[in-house]
């Protein structure tokens with residue numbers, strides 16, 4: 001284990017042939033991912049993809065920056081990540097853990113935070129954010145398991161886990177875990193497929209959970225209204241209009257439990 005102050009020659013010597021071989025292998029897999037997952041890339045060569053695909057370039061730069069970050073060399077990882085962001089519009093924190101064969105299609109506006117973890121064979125489209133919530137340190141960005149596809153503009157916030165082979169719809173805002181083999185859409189993200197099937201019961205409706213505080217206030221308001229009615233009958237004094245009690249959350253979204 002190297003401290004940042006003690007990186008020096010030891011750290012640099014660690015960045016040797018093994019690391020270069022690993023980065024080269026990762027690059028080959030990233031190029032294959034682009035060829036396999038972008039229909040427009042099937043007819044073009046790997047050199048052309050490397051020269052023209054911002055997603056592949058940003059990933060290559062990240063793989064180098066991450067390797068340098070791993071051996072404890074300060075400053076340089078960010079010094080590589082920043083020009084990569086300027087050129088490609090893709091911001092990846094050097095500490096983010098990214099598995100094999102990630103494909104970032106188009107790419108502009110993608111943000112991958114410091115404690116994000118991405119498995120193998122994941123696909124991200126432009127505008128995806130794997131972001132944190134709040135200012136606390138520690139794990140605060142999403143974990144995305146193998147073979148997940150995240151649509152353009154989707155925001156995944158907090159230390160949530162998106163299970164293997166799940167899909168996140170374009171422009172979704174996801175703040176809860178997503179089980180494997182599911183499809184989540186909307187804001188707030190709600191499941192429209194779980195294990196390939198439409199969710200059948202209210203237990204799967206994570207977006208519209210009960211609001212016990214609103215329920216309790218609503219029950220009290222009902223009792224006050226009843227008392228006011230009795231008082232009005234006894235005194236002839238008309239009660240003021242009863243205030244409507246509504247949950248703080250927006251419950252008007254589509255119902256993922258509906259068939």
Ligand SMILES: CC(C)(COP(=O)(O)OP(=O)(O)OC[C@H]1O[C@@H](n2cnc3c(N)ncnc32)[C@H](O)[C@@H]1OP(=O)(O)O)[C@@H](O)C(=O)NCCC(=O)NCCS
Nearest residue numbers: 106125150151152167168169170171172183184185186192
């Ligand atoms: C989420 C997604 C993966 C779903 O694909 P799918 O598995 O084929 O699912 P379906 O198209 O059958 O859609 C399932 C339901 O979700 C709804 N839905 C799909 N995508 C949605 C989205 N992005 N936002 C809101 N609702 C969406 C559909 O209307 C459908 O609703 P219904 O069951 O009430 O009819 C896909 O719609 C998507 O958003 N892909 C991202 C693609 C992308 O970003 N491309 C960028 C290319 S540059």
